[in-house]
Amino acid sequence: MTRRPIRVLVSKPGLDGHDVGAKVVARALKDAGMDVIYTGLRKTPEDIARRAKDEDVDVIGMSILSGSHLPLARRLKDLWDEYDLGTRMWLVGGNVPEKDHEALADIGVDAVFNSRSRLDDIVRYIEENVARWPRN
C-alpha cells in the first residue's frame, strides 16, 4: 500500500502580515514531497481549526511574528476538541522568545521553529515524528 504524502496546513493566524517565512517553509515542505495548504494571511483560530479538519491534514503549522503567539495558541487549543483535531502534529514558527517555548509546549505545541531553523531540519522533524501521531 502506498502511503499518501504528509499533508501540512501552513497558517498565518492573527493580524501579522509577515509571510515571507511561512511561504519559504511552505515551499520547502512542498519540495520535500508533502501536500501543503497555505492559508494566506489573517486567519482566525476558528478558520485554521476548520481548515485543518476539512483538509484532513497531518500537521498544523502556525507562523506568528507579531508576538501574539501565546494568546493565539491558547485560542486554537480551546477549539482543538470541538474540531476533533485529535493527535495532529502542531508546530509554531516565527520569532518566539525562548522564555515562551515552555508555555507553548504546555498548551500542546509539539515544536517551535525560528528563523535560525534549517528548512531540512523542519522537514526531517515532520517526517520523523508525524508517524507518532497516528491519524484518527
Added chain:
Amino acid sequence: MAEELTREMKSGLELPHGVAPVFADSGIEVKPVYTAADLNGGNGSGGGNGAGEERPGEYPFTRGIHADMYRRRPWTMRQYTGFGNAQATNERFHYLIETGNTGLNVAFDLPSQCGLDSDDPAAEGEVGRVGMAVDSLRDFEVAFDGVDLDAITVSLTVNGAAAIMIAMYLAMAEKRGYDIATLRGTAQNDILKEMVGRGTWVFPVEPSVRLVGDTIEYCARHAPNYSPVSVCGYHIRESGCDPAEEMGYAFEIAKAYIDETLRRGLAIDDFAGRLSFNFNVFGKLFEEVAKFRAGRRMWAKILKEQYGAKNPKTMWMRMIAGGGGFGLTIDQPENNIMRGAYYALSAVLSGAQTIALCCYDEAYTIPSPRAQQISIRTMQLLIEELGLCDTVDPLGGSYFVEALTDGMEAKIEAAMQRVQDEGGIVAGIAGGRIQDRVSQQAYEHHRRVENGEARKVGVNCYRVPEEKPDVEFHPERREDLDMQLASLKQIRAERSADAVDRALKRLHADAVAGANTMPAIVEAVKAYATVGEITGVLAGVYGRFEEPVTI
C-alpha cells in the same frame, strides 16, 4: 582549480587566471577593475554620461535632487517607533527627539493598521503589541502632545487604514493651531506593495487604489506640502525581490497612483512632486548606491517624458532609505550594529533625504531605548565625525559606480518592462503573479544561505556557539491595554452620537457615489468616529481584499 577554470570560461569577461566571476545581487557581472573605457558605453539612454558632466540639483538628478545636499542640512533621522498606547508612545517620541531624531516614524499596532478597534474580537492579543493602538482622534492628540509639528516632521507607517490616519493627523494638527495648508508630513499609504509584502490590506485592489487617489487629491487641494504616499520598494525587497526589481516595482506602483490621480483632472505638477519613495539598503554597497543614482535619473525622465512634468520638483525621486531588516540576523545580534552603520553609509552615499535604521535587537523585540540611541548615534557619527555631509555625490565619476549606475538603469528598465508585458502592476498583484515570483525568490535565497552560497556572517560562516543574546526585551504592559479599552469606551460615551452618525452616513453616500471620500473621513474623525467604524462603512461599500494564495 578545475572548477574555477570552468567558471572562468563561462564568464564573458577576460578574467585574471583563476578568478571566478562575481555578480551583483541584480545579476550584473562585476569586473575586477573598471577604467575610463567603461564610462558612457552604458545602454545608450543618454543619462549615463559619467564623471563631471552632470551636476546635482539638475535634471536628470542622477547625482542628487539638491545642488548642495547635506551641506545645507543633513538627512532627516527618522527612527521607527510606537507601542502600547498613545501615552507610552508619546514618552518614547520625546526620548527619541531628545536623542537627536529629527523626524518621527510612527508604528501602529496591527488592529489599527487593519482598521479594527481595540475592542474588536479580531484584535484580541494584538492591541498595542507591534505599535501604538489608535482608535480615535484622541489617541493622536495624546501621542503628539508636546511635539512641535513644524520642527519635527511625522511619517505615518500605515497603509490599509492610511486615509483615516492622514485625516486624524491633519485634524489633530489643525486643532493645535497649525495651518494644514503649510503642514509637512508623510504617510506610507502604499496599498499595492502591502498586497505583495507586509500584508495590512483591507479593501480589494481597485477601491484601495481609488482610496489612495482620494488622499492624493485631497492633500493636493488642502494640504499641498503633505506627502500623502511613500511608495515602498522596501517591503517587496524584504519579501524576496532583487534591488533592481525593488525599484522597478516601486516605479510601476507609483505610476498606478499617478494615473489614478490624473483621471481626476489634476495636472501632474499639482501633485506628483509630493509622492515620495521608501527603499531598502542591505546588500552590496556599490550596487545600492548605483540603484539610487539610476533610480533618480529614471524617475525624472518618466515624469518629464511620459507625464509631461514641467516643474523640476515634480521629477525628484525623494526618498527615505534605510531599514535593512532582511539583512539583519538573529545570530550574533551585535553584528547588526555594524550592519546598520554600513547601511547608513550606503544611504548617505546615495543621497537619501531621510534615513531610518533597523535596530540591532529587532529580530528579538521592540527596540530598547539603548538600541534606538545606538542607531541615532550611528547617523550622528556620519554627520559629525566622518565628513559625509561635506560634498555631494562623492562617488560620482567613479568608473565602477558610473558603469554600475548604467547597468542598474538597464536592469530596472527590464523589470518595469516585464511587469508591463505581463499585464501591468495592478493585475499582477491582484492575481498574485508578483507575490508568487517574489516568494519563490525568497525561498531560493534562503536555500543559498543554508548551503553557504550566499555568505552571511554569524549565520553560515564565523559562527559561535549559541549563547543567550544580550538584548533587553520590551516589557508588555497590561495596564496600557486596559487604559486603551477604557479610553475607547469613554470616547464612545462622550462624543456626539448624532455627529458621528451624520459623518458616517455622508461617508457611505460618498463611497457609493464614487466621490472623494476624504472630506467625509475628515468630518468623521473630527466627530471622534473610530478607526473601526470608518473602516466598517467603507468595507460595506467596497468589500474586503481576498488574498490570492499562490503557493
